[in-house]
Amino acid sequence: MSLEALLVLAAALFAIGLYGALSQQSIVMLMMGLELMLNGLIVAAAAFWYFVAPQRPDGQVLVLVVVTVMTIEMALGFAVQTAVFRSDEVDLTDQATGLSG
Amino acid sequence: MTTIAFWVLAVASVLSGYAVFRVDSMARATFALALSFVAVGAILLLLDLDYLGLVVVVMMVMEMAVMAVFMIMYMMNPAGLMPMSMWHDKSRAMSIAVGTFVVLAAGALLVDWPERQGPPPPDITRQLGQGIMGSKMLVMMAVSAVILSTIVAALVLGSARSRYDRLGDDLDKRRSTDPVRGGVGR
Numbered sequence: 437m438s439l440e441a442l443l444v445l446a447a448a449l450f451a452i453g454l455y456g457a458l459s460q461q462s463i464v465m466l467m468m469g470l471e472l473m474l475n476g477l478i479v480a481a482a483a484f485w486y487f488v489a490p491q492r493p494d495g496q497v498l499v500l501v502v503v504t505v506m507t508i509e510m511a512l513g514f515a516v517q518t519a520v521f522r523s524d525e526v527d528l529t530d531q532a533t534g535l536s537g
Numbered sequence: 538m539t540t541i542a543f544w545v546l547a548v549a550s551v552l553s554g555y556a557v558f559r560v561d562s563m564a565r566a567t568f569a570l571a572l573s574f575v576a577v578g579a580i581l582l583l584l585d586l587d588y589l590g591l592v593v594v595v596m597m598v599m600e601m602a603v604m605a606v607f608m609i610m611y612m613m614n615p616a617g618l619m620p621m622s623m624w625h626d627k628s629r630a631m632s633i634a635v636g637t638f639v640v641l642a643a644g645a646l647l648v649d650w651p652e653r654q655g656p657p658p659p660d661i662t663r664q665l666g667q668g669i670m671g672s673k674m675l676v677m678m679a680v681s682a683v684i685l686s687t688i689v690a691a692l693v694l695g696s697a698r699s700r701y702d703r704l705g706d707d708l709d710k711r712r713s714t715d716p717v718r719g720g721v722g723r
């Protein structure tokens with residue numbers, strides 16, 4: 437276990453999340469891709485804390501912030517999905533064209 | 538021992554993360570994502586982050602339980618009974634993702650990272666607590682304000698009819714307009 441191995445793992449999780457966020461049709465699945473990207477961030481922040489600066493709390497606080505961002509993304513994502521579905525009966529990204537110019 | 542555990546967990550988190558977008562049912566995808574989060578939480582435990590690792594596991598299991606409800610609400614392919622394609626633009630998304638991974642992994646492997654500065658403190662959770670109540674308090678205050686506004690925004694977005702629908706934009710209607718009789722507006 438080394439800093440490089442953890443960062444490569446973080447990059448893999450981030451890239452898979454990006455693939456999901458770009459390729460999924462369902463808005464809910466798109467949000468799962470975003471969650472997976474944030475999951476990679478957790479790994480990277482924890483790795484930097486452990487392998488670079490374990491005597492400062494910065495890395496731990498960053499993990500806490502990312503976990504918070506995940507919950508906020510979930511809550512607001514589902515709220516937006518509910519609002520969009522209520523107004524247009526849309527649950528696919530391809531149909532959610534309300535903002536397309 | 539730690540190394541073996543790390544690689545097993547790393548492979549498990551990546552594979553279950555990939556399975557999220559390959560299984561043919563959104564319910565299964567939720568559980569695959571939960572598995573990926575649990576593996577990441579266990580990796581945090583390997584890094585001596587007892588508290589944060591546990592927080593990640595507990596929070597993400599709860600979050601996926603909530604997510605499963607919404608998954609069923611907006612499910613495209615219930616229980617995988619109806620084989621269908623749930624994705625679009627697959628090859629372009631894959632090439633962008635692979636490109637991102639190559640760039641990030643190259644950065645991780647090629648950058649000359651700084652040396653470790655000192656050992657971890659004896660009580661790691663105490664360090665976090667002292668941090669958020671001391672030098673990093675601004676972060677937590679900002680987070681608390683953001684969470685409060687998230688609660689308000691999610692309620693506003695999620696509610697079908699609010700008091701403004703019932704009582705008008707200035708809340709000055711004498712009688713509330715209800716869809717069915719017998720409510721507050723009689």
